[in-house]
Amino acid sequence: MSEQSAQEGILDFLAVPVLRVEEGTGQVLSANAAARALPFSLEAPAPGSVLDETGALLPPERFPVRRAARGEPLEGALFRWKTSQGDRFLVVHSRMDRSCSPAVATVSFQDVTQWRRAEEDLLRALGARDTFLAVASHELKSPLTTLQLVLERLQRGARRDVGFSGAQVAERLEPALRQVRRLGVLMQNLLDVSRARNNRFDLERERFELGSLVREVCEHFTEQARQAGSALTLEDCPHVQVHWDRMRVEQALTNLVTNAIKYGAGGPIAVRAELRGGVVLLQVVDRGVGVAPDDHERIFNPFERASSGHRGVSLGLGLYIVREIARAHEGSVELTARDGGGSCFTLRLPREAEEEGYE
Template identity: 70%
Template sequence: MAEQSSLESILDDLAVPVLRVEAGSARVLFANAAVRALPFSLVPLDPTPVLDSEGVRLTPEQHPVARAARGESLEGVLFHWDTPEGRRAFLLHARMDHSRSPGVATVTLQDVSPWQRAEADLRRALGARDTFLSIAAHELKSPITVLQLVVERLIRGARRETTFSGAQLAERLEPALRHIRRLGMLVQNLLDVSRARNNRFELELETFELGSLVHEVREHFSAQAEQVGSRLEVRDCPPVEVHWDRMRMEQALGNLITNAIKYGAGGPISVQAERVDGVVCLRVEDRGIGVAEGDRERIFNPFERATSGHRVESLGLGLFIVREIARAHGGSVGLTGRDGGGSCFTLCLPVRATGEYE
């Protein structure tokens, strides 16, 4: 008896859940502190759902403790418990001791939930990486192909000694310039991701009037919005002087507008600004497909895109770069849904940024 008490004292100190049950009846003879701390009971009749490795819900007779009490050998078998805090995964080990009558089955559990979550995160990251590489290859190849075609046409014309007028030459070079800018933007985005991940997102701060920047960005993207049937308007932007990196803010606002054009379903897009004490908030609203609440944080991560029925090819870097520009200015960016459908992105920055990461 003293030996049994000593054994249970040792088992009680273990971090691994250990349960000892009577053979046949599954009556609990001993449960260590780790078992008692679980957010569910290991008794087969406990109402907490238990599932096998395939996610199939088990009956009380199929409960792993009931099976262990029947003498089944369970070595490293995976089971799931659906708890109020979420699904927990455990590898279960069970062994029957027949030296006593009735026998005693010892059941131990190993919590592998963190490993499963890490594996799921890794698989998702690898999937996002593969998608990114595929889209990046396509995005980088397209402007290069156009540049090649333009240069080849010019070379053929030169070999035929065709005399181009200045207007004709400009017309043929215009697509090349447009795609050179696009290629430069893609490369800049990739460089920005590397800098942001190493907290080397440096700013060149200057004082300027915000309204002029907002209207310049609107003019730049109006034609792109019109191509998809959207109307881009500045609803409200009071005059306010800010101390920001102007180029980076053009980039951040441009990324938010580009996102609204892609996912705005051809509806109107509005930009507005508001100053509250020492903070300026820029809002970009669309009336498109919106973003599910569960995706509203994730889409600010690199290489991420919201899932929807609409297939939009993108590198998944634009919103991440917006977030890092906001962080570098000491601010933040967030997303909420709009009444009536669509999305509202809000970029809030201190009027005078310091350029130090928080």
């Protein structure tokens, strides 16, 4: 066996794609098995398909193999390859061997796409958390300000002994109570997030009739929906007994319905339930702004919000809590775009716990 074919045998063994190219011409003398298996070209990518670390498009003479063939050493330079299966990030090393004539450059391409994506996800999650902290502190502060104003006014009145009637006191306390309820919801959501993160979403299952829960939630939100211009209708609901944590499922359905009101752009909102096999499908459908397909998965993560144009309270926790409640019930939640605009959220929950004694 010649030394060259022995070397090529060793290169074939490597998981990292490696090319050996002739100095000057850039002609590929050999490509190891990993390089041959790639579904895109390393040596002659299409013009406009390779970018540098900063995201700038490279002209063909700056493509890594051309640079290596000119004798420019590449020491871990990062490139972004546009391929038909999405972008790939490659770290390129090259070395010129001048012991033979013509000289030969060995170029390796390490695929770091996975790490790069993980890094991007991490940075986005950190960014989302920072935004959350800013929004949450603002959200915690504004009810407190209202509360303080109301109480101070009452205190001033009491000091001056103006003699408020019971009805006047009750009326003045109303905005304070609204803010306390708002604070309560906020604190509950924060508590639930930390519970879910520590896998401590303990369920208290009970048997009850599905319709009673669904009707209750719909009736509770009919007025709020009407104020937002939306007609909220319960379309279908089978008569079926379920074995769930009633409070938690109510909370999940509430989060979906309040989202539909918030992001439903005043269009009609439909709630329906269906039994398929042993699984209940609970659907909330709106005709609002919808969610871009790229955001369908992301919005279920904590603190994540899509650009939906809504300007009210929005912490990005509701759907995360829905997903964790679904998981705790061995179910799932998913978003599908509604034909003609809007969103359809489907909560799938097995009627019964899978194993006996699950609770």
